[in-house]
Amino acid sequence: MTPAEAQALADGIVERSLPGEQLEAVVSWARSTEVRAHGGDLEHLVSAEEFGVGVRVIKDGKQGLSWAGVLDEAELERCVSEARDNSEFGTPDPNAGLAQPDSVVPQQLDLVDHALVNVPTIDKVEIALELDRAITAADKRVVGHEGADYGDGIGVSAISSTEGIRAAEEETSTFLGTYALASDGSDTTTGFGMSVGRGFGDLNVNSTVDEAVERAVSLLGARKAPSRRTTVILDPYVCSQFLGILGDMLSAEEVLRGRSPFADRVGEEIASPLLTLTDDPLCVEAPTASGVDGEGLACRPLTLISAGVLNGFLHNAYTARSMGTRSTGSASRASHHSAPGVAPKVLGVRAGRLKPSEILAEVGDGLLVHELAGLHSGVNPVSGDMSVGAEGVIVRGGELAEPVREITIASTLQRMLTDVVAVGEDLRFFPWESSGVTLAIADMTMSGS
Amino acid sequence: MRRRQEPGSCVDNPTMLETEGSPLLDQSTLLDQSTISAVLTAGMEDGADFAEIFVEDRQSISAMLDDGRVEELASGRDRGAGIRVVTGETTGFAHTADLSVESLTNAARTAAAGARGGAGKASSVSASPQSTASRTLPRILPENVDKADKVALLKAAEDAARSENQAISQVTARYADSRRRIQVANTDGVHSADDQVRTMFSVSTVASGDTGMQTGRESVGHTIGFELFSETDVAELGRNAAQRAITKLAARPAPSGEMTVVIGPGGGGVMFHEACGHGLEADLVAKGASVFAGRVGEKVASELVTLVDDGTMDGEWGHTAIDDEGLTVRRNVLIKDGVLMDYMWDGLRARSEGRKSSGNGRRQSYRHLPMVRMTNTYLLAGDSEPADIVADTESGVYVAHLGGGQVNTATGDFVFGMTEAYLIEDGKITAPLREGNLIGNGPAVLANIDAVGNDFAMGAPGTCGKDGQGVPVGDGVPTLRVHGLTIGGTAT
Known part of the structure; x- marks a missing residue:
């Protein structure tokens, strides 16, 4: 879903508002990949696509909400009428109301790495496997990890309201992380490491490993200290x-x-x-x-x-x-x-x-x-x-x-x-x-x- | 990191279904047999070892009162299916909110492609056919109750809390119910369904005085319908939440350092959830991330400790008829008289060890992979008189109510918060204490339990978080005494 499509969907929901009520629609859509490697194997690969609509209705100072997770006409209609019905049960509040556009124009931030959508899945699997190998090889005191994780996502959100609010945003994100396990033969310690960015190229296996290993190893031999x-x-x-x-x-x-x-x-x-x-x-x-x-x-x-x-x-x-x-x-x-x-x-x-x-x-x-x-x-x-x-x-x-x-x-x-x-x-x-x-x-x- | 917390703070609301239906639960399945077959076939067509479809339709409603006003009623519905395909050691998973055959078979092929991303070693698949488990139906389906009646409960709880004491400066009350229908089918021959109705209510208060502000909270939640409120008086919940905040206005800073701790009945189940519950989850054990790895058959706790994880406890917050892999839930004895009997298992771990799942495969929603999770975890009662346990304690801390907790299963170190606690001086419960965490090491603390009472109570409903997924869990304990916990207060 593109930001324009999400915006159009939100606009279409706002068009269902009745006279005398304020109505706001938010639309969110995301596609994500999650990879976990462990012990030299790919443990899991998750491909996810999520969609959701939230509707808020305010009438006579009373607010109601509803949401739907399916993009079909019957569900959208139910969502709007349920939000409206839910608003009946609120306590009137003179300050209740949707946001009114103010003089500050939202900035269009560049939150997207356009290359991410073209990264083949096999590369995502490989970076998780590389992280898995690198943690275990980094230090002889490192005995394993809880999982070598790669994750990425592309997310779109849009909002429209009867008050003239209209905005949409798109962003991408990438993540690499692990919890390393270190042992001195008697105690086990853990240390996390992570690397985050907007694109695949922002991720750094070495720094992630170094951080996780350093944190885990530095705690070896830790004892309780006096108060x-x-x-x-x-x-x-x-x-x-x-x-x-x-x-x-x-x-x-x-x-x-x-x-x-x-x-x-x-x-x-x-x-x-x-x-x-x-x-x-x-x-x-x-x-x-x-x-x-x-x-x-x-x-x-x-x-x-x-x-x-x-x-x-x-x-x-x-x-x-x-x-x-x-x-x-x-x-x-x-x-x-x-x-x-x-x-x-x-x-x-x-x-x-x-x-x-x-x-x-x-x-x-x-x-x-x-x-x-x-x-x-x-x-x-x-x-x-x-x-x-x-x-x-x-x-x-x-x-x-x-x-x-x-x-x-x-x-x-x-x-x-x-x-x-x-x-x-x-x-x-x-x-x-x-x-x-x-x-x-x-x-x-x-x-x- | 794994942790348990009381509901309402981070994981989404318990939920509910909008039908004008009969008071009986809907026994119909979400997807028909031919769709299920088509999806599983698509998942297996390139030679996978295992395929599964998990279908979920979840509706929920929540109502919140804050600052004297019913702020909003929120309700909605989420439905979809998650498809899991396993090839060798690799799991592929995809989910979709579109329940058409085309979309589902596409998701199955995506999952299968994911499962082929790995080395693809073959492993045998054990068959364990199942059918829908029977369960107690809720007497009053929340969806058949007027929204106005749900909202009225909020006001009743607030009025009771505010009239308890004029120092109560703020009250928040929350009602939530949910209905989650699930259907699970896999290539091992499992095909089962469940219809899970949960109802919960909580009250939070703020008391203001010369010493600043203090908070109090009470919550109740069960896997039952609106009949919860014929058993639970929300006004009493409100009064108790108010009293808890008022008591703490006069509380002194908690002590700092190692002390003997007596935990009251029901208040302290979270300690076992953290001290050893998570460490007994087979997925963490398999990764060497548990201090309890390799210790089955060994003495891991005081012989006074018999710990059970029990998904069958009718009506409790962690109860279901089947787990989220379609298996009938069970009562599993984890520790018996101090000896470690077994870990908790899901299907994936059980398969790789060539054994059966213990029915502990759970997931937050159709968008999540199942993992090994607790259900209702509790310590069996012992022989001691609760009053004697306190009287025999020369000095220490009495914890009447715990908040959440967190554990690092690899080190065994765990914390849990005390939200209502008192000093014990000369065998008597005396001054109230301010909030703080307690910290201990699981195996050490389990070994240092030297008294277990003949009373027992389940605690407040909780949400257990693991790898970003939250699931409802219950816990319970009798009165018990433990040495070797460190109280994290500021008083010396």
Whole structure:
């Protein structure tokens, strides 16, 4: 399906609207390939094509949604009438309503690698097999992996509404990744490596292997460490996970519902002056870049925290209307099943000037964290309480010392922001909505033996 | 990474069917025999070892109340088929939302081509003919219930939560039901179908006080219909969720370091899900990514531990009649009196080991390949009086309710969150604690269980995530005591 075809389909659904109602249609289509190699064999090859339509109807301040996964006339008609029927049961809200076109024109970002569609399947199989071979050959301590994965996709999305919203976007993505298993004869450790891009040529087998092997091997011999308060250094991957939680707390939806601890703090210093936090959806190097938000408004770069001072929150049309401001183009849809929420697209810390080794030297004694566990169960973005499992390496005298595992690190998200003591220059993007840099945070509790 | 979480946070909603039908489930199959035959033939025509078609028609509805308003009702339908072809060690898979014979046979040829992408070593195919398994029907099909009645439940839960205490500053309530009809047929002679109806309800609260904000959550979910609400009082769920948040306003920071932990009945099944459940999945074992690899027949836990994975538990959240490979689900004893009896298996792993599947092949939808997954995982009750277990604990932490968890099966290290916990001082449950994760190592923790109570309860419904796929799972435990867990708090 082309963007124009998806747009035409969305337009055709909007034409089914009745007088007095607002109607919005989103169409998504994707074609993807997934290859897994293991033990010298191709384990599986998945060829997928997905299609979905989501319809939102708002009438008299009440909202209803429906979706369909099949492109046939009866299903589309059912979808529209069900969304309409569902809207009957909402509680009227004067601020409910679809996004209205504003003065910002969505940018047509170049998110497509046109060569990808011509890459033969056999090449995709071969790169997964190559990754499989390379991991096992990389280091004698590497005993295997959980799977050598290649994935690619081409995705099209379009949105149309009775309010004059019309936008479509197309993107391609590629992925190479693995979890390496290393062993010293007694313990086994794991380490992930990944490479992402928009085209086949963007993928790098060597860097993926190096990363996975380095992470797994560096943890060999890891033990539990004694509990203490210490400075924790997040690597870019772990930093990006931490920022993902912060994104939730800066959503106006959470502010509006009284669930953000930062609700009344715009203009105040909520973080270390070293910290500037931005959401830049137009940064095309980021896999999640986009010119159009989940309601069809233009995405735009935002500075959420400026040298420690909270500038404002992320808004969609509804939160903006409810709080008397303008949408920041931050409407986000998990899928065509869902109503637009609020979320950043490319959230990131403005990179500092320090190399990771310089941060280690500056910190002196602390803990470098490679991997977190239990982010969904140990972080509460309402209270700010945070306690997560961690693996990493102790830093002593500015140098990497012994590896540790089966420990937790804890603080509150509010304190972590003010306790940032160093920001790295090593900005890295990931295939999710936040990037990362090496980030040092003072005075966290490490719990172990 | 594998993890279990309570529903509503990341995986899509439980779901439902729009017919004016009778209260009996639709026993008709989704595709007829001639279409099935044509598809399997297309999958096998170039000499594959195995072909399978999985057809799914899933309808769902959810309603959400937040900030005093019913925000929206959302409903929809997804249907399609996934076709899997296995040649040697290689699986090819393709899926389509178009259930015409042309589209399905095209998908079968795509899957077959995928399966030929590998080395293509031949392996024998074991035949295990099956038919549709019988199951308890839901008494009240949710699709026959007025949407207004579903929405009314939200309001009732909210009112109860807000009137519990004026410190409750926010309430979110969610209702969801789903109906998933599946049909599975393969070249081993399996041809079976199931009609799975699930209903769930959850309430989340925020309490505000001088110490900031705290949250509370309660949820209930079963593989039954709307009769869930003749057994469950949503107002009581609302009050309990409110109470949980209120209690935590006065909570102190959790301690930091190794402590004795007593887990309350029902609250802690997720610990076993993480500590050993995932590590007993045969696909991870085969890749050397489990600390339990090669240990069948060995003592892997305290002799007080008998752990079962049981897809047959009628009405429980992880219950189905058949797994997503068409086999009747079973009750599998994984650990008996501390000895590892067996792993959990799906068809693919079982075939390569020349044994039978344990009925644990599950998938999120027709768009996904099946994998080895848990169903309802629980620890059998022991002999101890729950009150004595607490009284015999000089100091420690009592965990009444756990959140989700996560495990690295290769190292055995796992975490799980405590959402309601208290200190134990001099054998008594005392001060409430703020949230935090606990961390431990599976084999070490299993060996250090020194008391198991004579009570038992199933816990809240969960969604288990593995390789990006979410499936509904249940778990349960009696009261139990364990040493060697580290509490990840901030107090020293």
